[in-house]
Every structure is written in C-alpha cells, then in structure tokens.
Amino acid sequence: MDPPTTRYVQRDGNALAYQVLGDGQPEVVWYFEIGLHPDLMWTDPHLHYLFERTADRGRSVNMLRRGFGLSDPVDHVPDIDEQADDVLAVMDDAGISTATLSGTGSTCGPLVLVAARHPERVDALVLNQPIVEGLVQPDGGTPPGWEGHDPVAYVAGWRDVYAHWGSGRTLEMWDPSADSPLNRRLMGLLERSTATPTTARAHLEWLLRMNCWDALDSIQCPTRVLHPGGSPRPQSVCERITAAIPNATMYVLPEASPGASLAEAWLPVLEQVEQIDNHAATIGDVDRFLGCVLFTDVVDSTTTLAALGDHDYRDLLSAHERAVRDAVERHGGRLVNVSGDGTFSVFDGASDAVRCADTICRDGRRLGLAVRTGVHTGPLERSGPDLTGMTVHVGARIGALAGPGEVLVSRAVRDLTAGSGLRYTSRGSHVLKGVPGRWALFTLADTTRTVVPRHRPRLTAVDRAVLTAARRTPQILRAAVRMAYARQPSNKA
Structure with missing residues (x-):
C-alpha cells in the first residue's frame, strides 16, 4: 500500500x-x-x-x-x-x-x-x-x-x-x-x-x-x-x-x-x-451535551430609560441587541433568547464564550451602556429550541453577580480556558441563589495569546x-x- x-x-x-x-x-x-x-x-x-x-x-x-x-x-x-x-x-x-x-x-x-x-x-x-x-x-x-x-x-x-x-x-x-x-x-x-x-x-x-x-x-x-x-x-x-x-x-x-x-x-x-x-x-x-452558557444584562437600565425616554432607549436597546447577535455569531455561538435587556447564548467552547462576553462589554461601552456578563460551562439539555438544566441556572446567577463591564466566570470556565491566553483574577467564593454550595468565581483580566514564531522546522x-x-x-x-x-x-x- x-x-x-x-x-x-x-x-x-x-x-x-x-x-x-x-x-x-x-x-x-x-x-x-x-x-x-x-x-x-x-x-x-x-x-x-x-x-x-x-x-x-x-x-x-x-x-x-x-x-x-x-x-x-x-x-x-x-x-x-x-x-x-x-x-x-x-x-x-x-x-x-x-x-x-x-x-x-x-x-x-x-x-x-x-x-x-x-x-x-x-x-x-x-x-x-x-x-x-x-x-x-x-x-x-x-x-x-x-x-x-x-x-x-x-x-x-x-x-x-x-x-x-x-x-x-x-x-x-x-x-x-x-x-x-x-x-x-x-x-x-x-x-x-x-x-x-x-x-x-x-x-x-x-x-x-x-x-x-x-x-x-x-x-x-x-x-x-x-x-x-x-x-x-x-x-x-x-x-x-x-x-x-x-x-x-x-x-x-x-x-x-x-x-x-x-x-x-x-x-x-x-x-x-x-x-x-x-x-x-x-x-x-444526543439531547444532553456539554456546553458553555453566556448571560448578558444591561446595568441600570431603568435609570437609562428614565434619562433617554422610551423612543431613544428603544433604539439604543435595539442597537445593543444587534451588537450582541453579531458578536455571538462571530464567535461561533447561538443566541438562545432575548428577554428585556438581557440575553442568553450557548457556545461549544468556553474560550469562545469568554471572548464573546469581552466583545459584548466593549461594544456596550461604545454605545454608552454598561453590560454585565456571566459565563459557565456544564451539562445542558435540549428542550426544543430552548436549553434547560442546572448549568443554565448557575450561569444566570453568575451573570447577576457581575459588575458593570465585567466578565465573570466559574472555576470550570477558568480551568477549561487554561492556556488560551485568557487570564483571570479571583472574585472569591460566593453563594448563588438557589444553588447548593459555594462557588469560586473569577473576573476576566486579560485576553492575550501565547505567541510562537511562524517558522517551519529547520x-x-x-x-x-x-x-x-x-x-x-x-x-x-x-x-x-x-x-x-x-x-x-x-x-x-
């Protein structure tokens, strides 16, 4: 042969x-x-x-x-x-x-x-x-x-x-x-x-x-x-x-x-x-799989609505939603649903989800919005076009704890993205509402990559x-x- x-x-x-x-x-x-x-x-x-x-x-x-x-x-x-x-x-x-x-x-x-x-x-x-x-x-x-x-x-x-x-x-x-x-x-x-x-x-x-x-x-x-x-x-x-x-x-x-x-x-x-x-x-x-969830939410949306008025705030929120959809698609994810001023997306890879969250926060700042994001990975269940399971609830709770412009992730996400160039600082251990135990959380600090020369073997x-x-x-x-x-x-x- x-x-x-x-x-x-x-x-x-x-x-x-x-x-x-x-x-x-x-x-x-x-x-x-x-x-x-x-x-x-x-x-x-x-x-x-x-x-x-x-x-x-x-x-x-x-x-x-x-x-x-x-x-x-x-x-x-x-x-x-x-x-x-x-x-x-x-x-x-x-x-x-x-x-x-x-x-x-x-x-x-x-x-x-x-x-x-x-x-x-x-x-x-x-x-x-x-x-x-x-x-x-x-x-x-x-x-x-x-x-x-x-x-x-x-x-x-x-x-x-x-x-x-x-x-x-x-x-x-x-x-x-x-x-x-x-x-x-x-x-x-x-x-x-x-x-x-x-x-x-x-x-x-x-x-x-x-x-x-x-x-x-x-x-x-x-x-x-x-x-x-x-x-x-x-x-x-x-x-x-x-x-x-x-x-x-x-x-x-x-x-x-x-x-x-x-x-x-x-x-x-x-x-x-x-x-x-x-x-x-x-x-x-096949309806049960490992995935990474990303939750986003606009910080102080009521205050922004009161300052802008219904019409201008609606336009601003529409621009933000378009930016989120674009970021999710460019990073290989799927937007599962939009609820008010928050979104829920799913990704195969944890590094893609974290990089997407960082992009969404930066895009929000350009629009004058502060966006909080939370990322978690774990088992998911398909239910028609929706996703269910404890991973979804944990991800939502992590997103709710994030500060303005912050990408907050679980230990599982930090571990899975080790070596990806994503670096984190500890946010300590937290109780997540309705979720057993305490959870170690981390804030995204840097998004550099490990660079190597593009050389063929000599x-x-x-x-x-x-x-x-x-x-x-x-x-x-x-x-x-x-x-x-x-x-x-x-x-x-």
Missing part, C-alpha cells in the same frame, strides 16, 4: 493537513501527538504494517494538530477549543459523520471535548496516557491523583527532554521500554521534521496548564483509558480519570519487548481500538534528504529500516 495523498482543510486561514486510509466501516480518527510526521512514518516497515492493518479494517484518518508537521505554521499555541473544532473540521471535510476517536497524551483533551459536546459524532473513545488535567496547578499544589508521587520531578523530566527536542528523548517519558538507540534515532527525526524546538516547548507549557477535567462526566460513549505498564506516570492518574468517565474501563498495556520497534510498542493501542470498534454502540442521549541536510526520499521512494527507506531492525540488539539502551 502506498502512502495516501495528503489532504488539507482551511482553519482560520491556515492549512491543516490530514490523511485518509481505507474505506467503509468502522471509521477511526487518530489524533497524533506533535512529535510524529505522517510522511516519515510510512517509511518504517512496522508502522507501515499498522497503517495497512487499519486500512484493511475500515476507514481511518491520521491528523496532527494545527501548526505541526505537514500543516501551515501558526502564530500561537492553539487552545483546547480550537483543537476540538479542528477535529470536527477534519471529520466534516473527510465526510465522516461518526467515528471512534483515539488520542495520546495532550491530544486526549480535545477529543474529550468533542465527545462531551457532540455525542452524536462519537461512537467510542480511546485515551492513551491521557493528559486532561494540568500538572502545573494555579495554586502550586499537588495535582490530584499524584498523592505519594513526585509531580515536580515528572514535570522537570518533560521540560528536560523538550529542551533537547529533536533527540528522540521524548521516548523516556512516554514509554521507556521502547527507548532503544534505533527507536530514539527514528523518534528524533520525526521530532525535528514536525516542529521547531521553540514551538515544541511552547506547546509543552500550554499542556502543563491545560485542564478539561469538568468535561469528563459528560462523555456518554464507551471509553477505554490506556496506561502503558512502563510509563513513568503513576497508574493512579489513569485510574482517577477512568473513574470520572461514565462507561469507561482502564487497561494496563504490556511493556514493550527488548528491541521492539516503535510500531510493536504501539500495537497494543491499535488492538484496543479494534476491540472497542467491535463493541461500540450509540448509547448517548532540518539538516541529511534530514532533508530523508524527508525527500520518504515522499518519493518510501519503499527504499522501509527496506533500509528493516535491515536496521534486523541488526538491532535485543536489549534497551
């Missing part, structure tokens, strides 16, 4: 690359980690076998995140909402309505959001060594699930291998049992061809703070959480994630045999995807030669790699 033609879908003016293998059912989307390059992976005979195996079973899509590998470079670290939207955009472009989604490490978070927000699009979920909760906590505390372990040393290990990006040392942190000299050389070439060191390190720092924990209990599809037996990350972390997802089961994968290739080490993951495909069934309630002459051969004559490189495997000692470095 020859490598497939790379396809592209436009995302915010940048080309996002993906490849489609095979045909028919089942359909699987493989969301690769950043240190993998689709063209080069076809030159490894064992990885080539894995690709052929997936193509023989059905239709699969291989994709990397925006800005890496064969895609256009981008000028910022894509946040988790952008990555989730990219997965759906690739599925749409490939003509896939529903699929099993498989991710590793940092790509698990975006897949979690896709499954939670769009249950009708996801048949099953496979999360290999999922990273869904920031290892660098906002309060500097120990990440949940790490009690009795050393997360500081683990984070330091990741930063150290990323400081040597392009050496293949990431295998030390993913699966030390596969860290042989030959595999490290192959992994180093993949890393160098996929991203610059600066881009890779920026991605890592985003990952260490990313958090989508609050989305886990909204996943409805069958889910497998995989923990490689040789991983330096505690098994308790995967156990905690599994317990938080309905219909989830954890599997501990065997360590790779001495001298195993990368593909042989990754084969158990493919087998888990094949098994869940055989048993996956649509069990989700390759050595040898790297460029290998990459050229990978595109033109991959079978020759496969033969060379096959000989290298045959000479490889059957023990780790």
Whole structure:
C-alpha cells in the first residue's frame, strides 16, 4: 500500500493537513501527538504494517494538530477549543459523520471535548496516557491523583527532554521500554521534521496548564483509558480519570519487548481500538451535551430609560441587541433568547464564550451602556429550541453577580480556558441563589495569546534528504529500516 495523498482543510486561514486510509466501516480518527510526521512514518516497515492493518479494517484518518508537521505554521499555541473544532473540521471535510476517536497524551483533551459536546459524532473513545488535567496547578499544589508521587520531578523530566527536542528523548517519558538507540534515532527525526524546538516547548507549557477535567462526566460513549505498564506516570492518574468517565474501563498495556520497534510498542493501542470498534454502540442521549452558557444584562437600565425616554432607549436597546447577535455569531455561538435587556447564548467552547462576553462589554461601552456578563460551562439539555438544566441556572446567577463591564466566570470556565491566553483574577467564593454550595468565581483580566514564531522546522541536510526520499521512494527507506531492525540488539539502551 502506498502512502495516501495528503489532504488539507482551511482553519482560520491556515492549512491543516490530514490523511485518509481505507474505506467503509468502522471509521477511526487518530489524533497524533506533535512529535510524529505522517510522511516519515510510512517509511518504517512496522508502522507501515499498522497503517495497512487499519486500512484493511475500515476507514481511518491520521491528523496532527494545527501548526505541526505537514500543516501551515501558526502564530500561537492553539487552545483546547480550537483543537476540538479542528477535529470536527477534519471529520466534516473527510465526510465522516461518526467515528471512534483515539488520542495520546495532550491530544486526549480535545477529543474529550468533542465527545462531551457532540455525542452524536462519537461512537467510542480511546485515551492513551491521557493528559486532561494540568500538572502545573494555579495554586502550586499537588495535582490530584499524584498523592505519594513526585509531580515536580515528572514535570522537570518533560521540560528536560523538550529542551533537547529533536533527540528522540521524548521516548523516556512516554514509554521507556521502547527507548532503544534505533527507536530514539527514528523518534528524533520525526521530532525535528514536525516542529521547531521553540514551538515544541511552547506547546509543552500550554499542556502543563491545560485542564478539561469538568468535561469528563459528560462523555456518554464507551471509553477505554490506556496506561502503558512502563510509563513513568503513576497508574493512579489513569485510574482517577477512568473513574470520572461514565462507561469507561482502564487497561494496563504490556511493556514493550527488548528491541521492539516503535510500531510493536504501539500495537497494543491499535488492538484496543479494534476491540472497542467491535463493541461500540450509540448509547448517548444526543439531547444532553456539554456546553458553555453566556448571560448578558444591561446595568441600570431603568435609570437609562428614565434619562433617554422610551423612543431613544428603544433604539439604543435595539442597537445593543444587534451588537450582541453579531458578536455571538462571530464567535461561533447561538443566541438562545432575548428577554428585556438581557440575553442568553450557548457556545461549544468556553474560550469562545469568554471572548464573546469581552466583545459584548466593549461594544456596550461604545454605545454608552454598561453590560454585565456571566459565563459557565456544564451539562445542558435540549428542550426544543430552548436549553434547560442546572448549568443554565448557575450561569444566570453568575451573570447577576457581575459588575458593570465585567466578565465573570466559574472555576470550570477558568480551568477549561487554561492556556488560551485568557487570564483571570479571583472574585472569591460566593453563594448563588438557589444553588447548593459555594462557588469560586473569577473576573476576566486579560485576553492575550501565547505567541510562537511562524517558522517551519529547520532540518539538516541529511534530514532533508530523508524527508525527500520518504515522499518519493518510501519503499527504499522501509527496506533500509528493516535491515536496521534486523541488526538491532535485543536489549534497551
């Protein structure tokens, strides 16, 4: 089987690359980690076998995140909402309505959001060594699930291998049992061809703070959480994630045999995807999904009405409503209803909702109005064109507590937008009328993004030669790699 033609879908003016293998059912989307390059992976005979195996079973899509590998470079670290939207955009472009989604490490978070927000699009979920909760906590505390372990040393290990990006040392942190000299050389070439060191390190720092924990209990599809037996990350972390997802089961994968290739080490993951495909069934309630609500309200509307009079105030309120509708549509949301001088909208992504709220407050100031906004995320229920559920009530209460021109958000929103460039200050703990417990609330303070240079990877002459051969004559490189495997000692470095 020859490598497939790379396809592209436009995302915010940048080309996002993906490849489609095979045909028919089942359909699987493989969301690769950043240190993998689709063209080069076809030159490894064992990885080539894995690709052929997936193509023989059905239709699969291989994709990397925006800005890496064969895609256009981008000028910022894509946040988790952008990555989730990219997965759906690739599925749409490939003509896939529903699929099993498989991710590793940092790509698990975006897949979690896709499954939670769009249950009708996801048949099953496979999360290999999922990273869904920031290892660098906002309060500097120990990440949940790490009690009795050393997360500081683990984070330091990741930063150290990323400081040597392009050496293949990431295998030390993913699966030390596969860290042989030959595999490290192959992994180093993949890393160098996929991203610059600066881009890779920026991605890592985003990952260490990313958090989508609050989305886990909204996943409805069958889910497998995989923990490689040789991983330096505690098994308790995967156990905690599994317990938080309905219909989830954890599997501990065997360590790779001495001298195993990368593909042989990754084969158990493919087998888990094949098994869940055989048993996956649509069990989700498509009217229940994870969403983000935005409530807006004009401050001191009665005073403004008295000052302007009925006619002028009506015109001012109409201009404000048009501005809200425009802002909601531009940020990818849906205006659910307008009641008096308040509005209620829903979004897929928390970062889109917060940025929209900020836009609405600024537009209101230009009109001479002070607007308060509240944002919350959680499970929602469709009821015709309306939405119901506790998330709606909590969002409305948060909006009512906001001050003039303030974007007030829940802890769940703050956590989901970690790494998006949105920054907050604490507004303390509050009681929300009619809602149990106390709620930590935060005010939007800044909307900057983490900027990275728009540079393609700088390759050595040898790297460029290998990459050229990978595109033109991959079978020759496969033969060379096959000989290298045959000479490889059957023990780790």
